[in-house]
Amino acid sequence: MAQIFKPSANHITQATLMGLAIGVPTVWLAIAALSRSPANTKVNVPLNQPIPFSHQHHAWELGIDCRYCHTSVEKSSYAGLPATETCMSCHSQIWTNSPLLEPVRQSYETGTPIKWNLVNKVPDFVHFNHSIHISRGLNCNTCHGPVQHMQITYKGNSFQMQWCLECHRAPDRHIYKDETRPDLQPRQQVFNLYWKYQTTGLDGLSERERALMLGTFNGTDNPKEREAGKQLVKDYGIKVQQLADCSVCHY
Amino acid sequence: MANKETLNNVLITGENSYASVEDSIGRLILKPQLHQRGWWIFFFIGLAGTGLLGVSITWLVYQGVGIWGNNQPVAWAFDIVNFVWWIGIGHAGTLISAILLLFKQQWRNSINRFAEAMTIFAVMCAGLYPLLHTGRPWVAIFWLFPYPNIMGMWPQFRSALEWDVFAVSTYFTISLVFWFMGLIPDFATMRDRSRNKFGKIAFAILSLGWRGSNQHWHRYEQANMLLAGLSTPLVLSVHTIVSYDFAISTVIGWNVTVFPPYFVAGAVFAGFAMVMNFLIPVRAYYGLKDLVTIRHIDWMCKILLATGMIVFYGYILEVFYGFYSGNVFETALTKDWRFNGPYSGYYWALILCNGIIPQLFWIPKMRTNLLVVWLVSFVVGIGMWLERFVIIPISLTNNYLPASNKMYYPTMWDFMMFGGTIGFFIFLMMLFLRFLPAINIFEMKDLLHKVINDESKVEPTVEAMNSKMNPTPAKEEVPA
Numbered sequence: 158m159a160q161i162f163k164p165s166a167n168h169i170t171q172a173t174l175m176g177l178a179i180g181v182p183t184v185w186l187a188i189a190a191l192s193r194s195p196a197n198t199k200v201n202v203p204l205n206q207p208i209p210f211s212h213q214h215h216a217w218e219l220g221i222d223c224r225y226c227h228t229s230v231e232k233s234s235y236a237g238l239p240a241t242e243t244c245m246s247c248h249s250q251i252w253t254n255s256p257l258l259e260p261v262r263q264s265y266e267t268g269t270p271i272k273w274n275l276v277n278k279v280p281d282f283v284h285f286n287h288s289i290h291i292s293r294g295l296n297c298n299t300c301h302g303p304v305q306h307m308q309i310t311y312k313g314n315s316f317q318m319q320w321c322l323e324c325h326r327a328p329d330r331h332i333y334k335d336e337t338r339p340d341l342q343p344r345q346q347v348f349n350l351y352w353k354y355q356t357t358g359l360d361g362l363s364e365r366e367r368a369l370m371l372g373t374f375n376g377t378d379n380p381k382e383r384e385a386g387k388q389l390v391k392d393y394g395i396k397v398q399q400l401a402d403c404s405v406c407h408y
Numbered sequence: 409m410a411n412k413e414t415l416n417n418v419l420i421t422g423e424n425s426y427a428s429v430e431d432s433i434g435r436l437i438l439k440p441q442l443h444q445r446g447w448w449i450f451f452f453i454g455l456a457g458t459g460l461l462g463v464s465i466t467w468l469v470y471q472g473v474g475i476w477g478n479n480q481p482v483a484w485a486f487d488i489v490n491f492v493w494w495i496g497i498g499h500a501g502t503l504i505s506a507i508l509l510l511f512k513q514q515w516r517n518s519i520n521r522f523a524e525a526m527t528i529f530a531v532m533c534a535g536l537y538p539l540l541h542t543g544r545p546w547v548a549i550f551w552l553f554p555y556p557n558i559m560g561m562w563p564q565f566r567s568a569l570e571w572d573v574f575a576v577s578t579y580f581t582i583s584l585v586f587w588f589m590g591l592i593p594d595f596a597t598m599r600d601r602s603r604n605k606f607g608k609i610a611f612a613i614l615s616l617g618w619r620g621s622n623q624h625w626h627r628y629e630q631a632n633m634l635l636a637g638l639s640t641p642l643v644l645s646v647h648t649i650v651s652y653d654f655a656i657s658t659v660i661g662w663n664v665t666v667f668p669p670y671f672v673a674g675a676v677f678a679g680f681a682m683v684m685n686f687l688i689p690v691r692a693y694y695g696l697k698d699l700v701t702i703r704h705i706d707w708m709c710k711i712l713l714a715t716g717m718i719v720f721y722g723y724i725l726e727v728f729y730g731f732y733s734g735n736v737f738e739t740a741l742t743k744d745w746r747f748n749g750p751y752s753g754y755y756w757a758l759i760l761c762n763g764i765i766p767q768l769f770w771i772p773k774m775r776t777n778l779l780v781v782w783l784v785s786f787v788v789g790i791g792m793w794l795e796r797f798v799i800i801p802i803s804l805t806n807n808y809l810p811a812s813n814k815m816y817y818p819t820m821w822d823f824m825m826f827g828g829t830i831g832f833f834i835f836l837m838m839l840f841l842r843f844l845p846a847i848n849i850f851e852m853k854d855l856l857h858k859v860i861n862d863e864s865k866v867e868p869t870v871e872a873m874n875s876k877m878n879p880t881p882a883k884e885e886v887p888a
Contacts, residue, residue, distance in 0.1 A: 161599070161612040170617070192558055319560030 198317065201302075203309035204276050208260050210310070217305040220355050222348060223297060230297075231344055234286040238273050241265045276310050277301065283318075283406050293393055294334060294343030296350055299324075302372035305351065313372050318406075323376070325400040329386030330376035332393070333365065343393065426853050429699070433847045434601050436694055443842055446693055451838045457831005464825040465540065473543050477818040482804040486822040487541045489796040490829065492650055493678070494534035495576065496671075496792060498583070499643060500679025501527030505586055506639040509632070514858070515707060517851040518699045522690075523683050524587040525844070529836040530682075531580045533829040538572075540825075568652035575649040579642050586635045592618050593628065594845040647675040654799065660737045661803030664729055670722030674792060677715035677762070680708050681788035686837060688782045690846070699847055702776050709775040712788065716766035719795075723763060737808055745806045746798065750815065755798050761791025 195202050215221050224230060226239035241264045248258055249265075264271045279285050290300075297304060302313020314320055324331050334346055341349055354362060354370050365382070368374035377383060390397060399405070436442060468475060478485045501523035508516040542548040550557045552573045554565075563570045595615035602608045618624060651671035654662035684705065691700045730742030746755040765787050768774045775781065801816045840846065 161608055167617070189556075315558075317558045317560075319558050322560040 193315070193317075198312070198315040200312050200315055203307075203311045204274050206274055206309065207271055209257060209308075212304050212307045212310060214308075216351075217355075223304075223351070224348065230287050231291050232288055234284075234288065236287050241271055276312055277316060279316055284408060285406070291347055292344045293328075293332060293395065294346040294389075295331065296333075296347050296369050298369055298372050299331060299374060303370065304372075305354075306371075321406065322401055325405070326397075327376070328395055328397060328400065329383050329390050330378070332386045332389045332395075333369070334385075334389055335366075426856060429852045429856055430597060430601070430849055432696065432699065433845050433849050433852070434598060436841060436846060437598060437843060438602060438604075438607070440842075442694065447838060447842065450834055451842075454831050454833075454835025454838050457828055457833075458835045459831075460824055461828025461832050464821055464828050465536075468540055468821065468825070469545070473541065475819060475821045477816060477822055479814055479816065481807055481812050481814060482801050482816040484804065485801045485816055486818050486826060487537045488653075489793065489800050490826050491534050491537035492671075492796045492800070493793050494530045494537075494829065495579075495650060496647060496675035496678040497682045497789075498527035498530035498534070498579070498679060499647065499672075499675035500683050501525070501530075502579070502583060502639055502643045502646075503676055503679065504683075505590070506636045507643060509636045510640060514855055515704055517855050518701075518847050519683065519687065519704060519708075520851075521587075521590065521844075521848045522687060522846055523679070524583060524590070525837070525840045525846075526679075526682060526686065527583045528580070528587055529833050529840075531576065531583065532836070533833055535576060535580065536829065568649060568656055571649045572653060575642075575646045579646045582635065582639045582642060586639060589628070589631060589635065590848060591844065592616055593620065593850045594848065596620060597849050598845060643676075644672055647671045659803055660735075660741045660806060660808065661726075661799065664726060666722055666725045666729075670719060670725075673715045673718035673722070674762075674795060677712060677719055677788060678792035680712050680715070681785040681792070684708055684712075684781060684785040685789060688778055688785075690841065692778075694841075694846075696847065699852060705778070705781055706772075706775045709769045709781060712785070713766060713769040716762060716769075716788070720763040723759060741803065741806050745802065751798070751802045751805075754794055754802070758791055758794040758798050761787045762795060765791075 191197055215226075216223065226243055227236040228239075230236040241261060244258075244261050245265050248261060252258060253262075260271060298313070300314055300316075302311070304310070304313070334343065335341070335349065335353070338346070338349060350366060350369065353366070359367055359370070362370065365374065365377065377386070476486065478487070501520075504516045504523045505520045508520075539545045539548050542551060550559070552563065552570075554562050563573075592615055595611050596618035599608055599611035599615050602611055648668040648671065651667035655664060655667040657663060687700060688705070691697055727742055730738045733739075746752065765784055768780065768784055774784075805813060805816050807813055
């Protein structure tokens with residue numbers, strides 16, 4: 158009886174099996190990598206804004222405090238974005254002819270708020286709260302990256318659940334207090350670091366502070382620092398064993 | 409009516425030779441004209457059911473599980489009832505293909521393919537329910553399977569529900585591999601017999617280059633034994649773990665230690681009933697009476713009887729515990745919510761279907777009367793569904809706090825989805841009958857070889873036996 162397939166069919170079969178053995182894990186890994194890459198998380202991807210607002214310019218070069226614009230960050234769950242009036246407090250005086258500022262003036266005259274595009278957003282089923290994090294002395298840059306050096310604001314971290322839990326499971330790796338300023342409240346520690354950076358530059362900062370300010374800090378594994386972190390967790394009365402419970406963020 | 413066939417101990421009757429065995433099975437595939445009205449009718453019933461399933465799934469995904477009758481406290485209702493029911497139905501296939509193989513029960517040969525196919529299709533139907541019950545099946549993969557995900561979270565390994573994921577997926581995989589492997593030599597036979605070019609190519613691909621050399625057979629036998637060994641524990645483990653979903657909780661009526669053995673027996677019970685529900689019409693319609701003999705049916709009835717008794721014992725124990733435990737809630741459930749109360753009809757129907765009616769099989773005449781056998785099997789199928797209904801939603805309607813008691817009423821969509829899975833199952837079975845060898849050809853030839861070479865027989869081919877010929881003593885009884 159005539160053969161249905163030529164002997165080469167054997168090779169095709171082997172190649173197919175090999176292809177499957179390699180292909181399936183490859184696709185799997187590719188999906189895994191893609192979901193963690195900036196293509197999905199948008200980390201380090203600047204987002205177009207109606208006005209090219211620069212934190213580098215305002216927060217670093219002019220040295221304006223974050224709270225001047227994000228007024229509610231210490232007290233409420235939302236940091237809030239500045240009202241047009243906040244911009245106009247200066248821009249009614251300076252750079253009044255800049256074409257880039259035209260939308261601000263327009264908004265001021267018509268009373269319609271500027272429509273900023275949100276860079277950082279957690280889904281509706283997640284409850285995030287700024288005030289608790291600030292009152293535990295967590296610097297904005299731990300989460301948002303080197304904001305004071307951003308020309309156009311971008312996302313500093315993935316904000317995936319994994320990332321939140323990485324800190325919630327072991328906050329002692331992140332909690333920090335400047336030993337040279339024991340007099341400051343944890344919340345003041347957050348903003349003091351920016352002033353310290355302003356006055357001393359990178360050279361005056363400890364290695365950890367430098368990493369914090371440049372947004373590269375990912376938690377410490379230094380036993381001594383962790384010991385200090387543990388002490389702070391205790392002092393602040395943080396209940397670590399409950400901090401990763403689902404109901405903390407999903408309720 | 410076909411119920412005049414005689415009972416003897418020969419597993420292949422009629423004038424059969426190797427070629428005729430091959431032919432009587434193979435022609436189901438090679439001759440489309442064999443599949444006449446009957447096949448088309450059931451095919452369209454199945455197709456319609458599949459459509460119904462598609463519609464109800466679409467609407468469910470669009471609307472959410474709110475379209476079901478599930479409520480608080482009855483969070484598990486039709487979905488889990490049907491899940492357990494379907495999973496149970498699959499068990500006959502695994503029992504037949506694994507345990508009976510290891511026990512060298514020859515009579516399994518002609519029904520194992522069929523039962524294994526049912527296993528696979530039943531597990532497919534079963535798997536739909538928990539997936540859809542999650543509400544968002546497309547993300548269920550990261551809730552069910554442990555892998556390093558972007559939530560930095562693992563499933564709860566201490567939960568029986570998570571063990572269930574592994575139990576059921578292993579069960580499905582092994583059943584599928586086992587089934588496919590057993591099909592390979594038959595695919596090769598079909599490839600060689602097929603006259604149609606498309607059929608030839610399709611069967612050639614499926615037979616994976618099988619040439620029937622000694623080496624091939626040697627490997628086949630080894631792999632077969634290995635897989636049988638691997639799937640044997642599954643017969644026990646799958647439904648044991650399904651029963652843990654209930655038994656390890658504190659819900660009244662669920663927290664019973666007898667659940668694991670009683671669920672396993674119930675699964676085999678339901679499985680064999682379903683096999684008979686399909687096999688009896690099929691063997692009559694397609695003239696397979698020589699291969700699936702009355703002897704087979706008789707033995708399956710005995711298994712049904714044995715497992716049915718275990719299940720009945722389970723019901724009696726449940727009642728016993730209800731009182732013996734001294735737990736007022738358990739007693740109240742048994743007395744006021746099962747024996748009496750709004751759901752008592754379902755409870756008593758269950759006792760009737762699973763406890764009383766199968767006792768008919770004590771009478772030998774009943775085991776060979778095909779109509780009775782079919783009807784009893786059908787009733788057992790209903791009874792096993794009622795059993796899960798009594799255990800799952802009815803227990804949930806009755807709580808420790810009377811304030812949280814609430815009645816359960818299924819909606820139209822619950823019934824549509826259930827009907828849909830039944831249709832889907834029939835649809836797959838019809839395709840199976842049409843396109844795959846429904847009985848294991850090579851094992852039947854092997855069996856024929858053994859029958860022919862059996863010293864106690866004189867004739868080289870097996871004559872149609874009639875009741876006057878004294879059968880040889882029965883082989884060892886079936887382990888139930």
